Amino acid sequence: MSQERLTSGDFTQESEPFELFAKWLKDAEASEINDPNATALATVDQDGLPNVRMVLLKGLDERGFVFYTNFESQKGQEILGQKKAAMCFHWKSLRRQVRVRGPVTVVSDEEADAYYASRARGSRIGAWASKQSRPLEGRFALEKAVAEYTAKFAIGEIPRPPYWSGFRIEPTSIEFWHDRQFRLHDRVEFRRAGEGWEKVRMYP
Structure with missing residues (x-):
């Protein structure tokens, strides 16, 4: 990928954010060493204290980010x-960043089942x-649980746990940022306005 392509401000002429994001993600898949779909996910607890961690984007369409x-x-x-x-995507190799925020809905059972079945x-x-986010007394306890469920599901398909599914952020705003010289960066925000x-x- 040429330096001219990396520093181009042409993306500021785009009028549809999902198509632009898909293009940037495709560029990242060609340039990032690991997990181009990795994103920092920010949430807020009941006391209003923010939390952030990395997750992997597993679905994208005009409805949102899954x-x-x-x-x-x-x-x-x-x-x-x-x-x-x-969410915040940062692709260091491309000097690009995308920020997404909005309300969240639960994906359909059909979507969750299809993705779960595709996993290793x-x-x-x-x-x-894994009792995710809860205290673990030691590595052995986790390995023991893995062994028990491996035996339980030794034959046939492994059903999706009832507590495991997907979320979809339905963005009210999507902001694209691209590094430029002297910190005079290109920055464009798409804000939801009715159907457009x-x-x-x-x-x-």
Whole structure:
């Protein structure tokens, strides 16, 4: 990928944020060493204290940005309680960043089942064995739980745990940022306006 492509401000002419994000994600898949779909997910607990951690984007369409987790985990409980979240993608190799925020909905059972079935068998076992975000007395306890569920589901398909599913952030805003010389960056925010989007160019 040429330096000209990396520093181009042409993205500021785009009028649809999901198509632009898909292009940037494709660029990241070609340039990032690990997990181009990794994103920092921010939530808020019942006391209004923010939390942030890395997750993997697993779905994208005009409805929003999808990731999966244990609903009994800290992030799961915070999202179910507040029904809102934010994401930040940062692709260092491309000098690009995208921020997303908005209300959150639960994906359909059909979506969750399809994605769960696509995961490696060990990952499906892990979803049953891990009491995510809760105290663990030692590594052996986790390994023991993995062994127990491996034996339990030794034959046939592994069902999706009832507490494991996906969330979809339905963005009210999506902001694209691109590094430019002397910190005079390109920064464009798309804001939900009815059925469409309002585009605002921002000072860096």
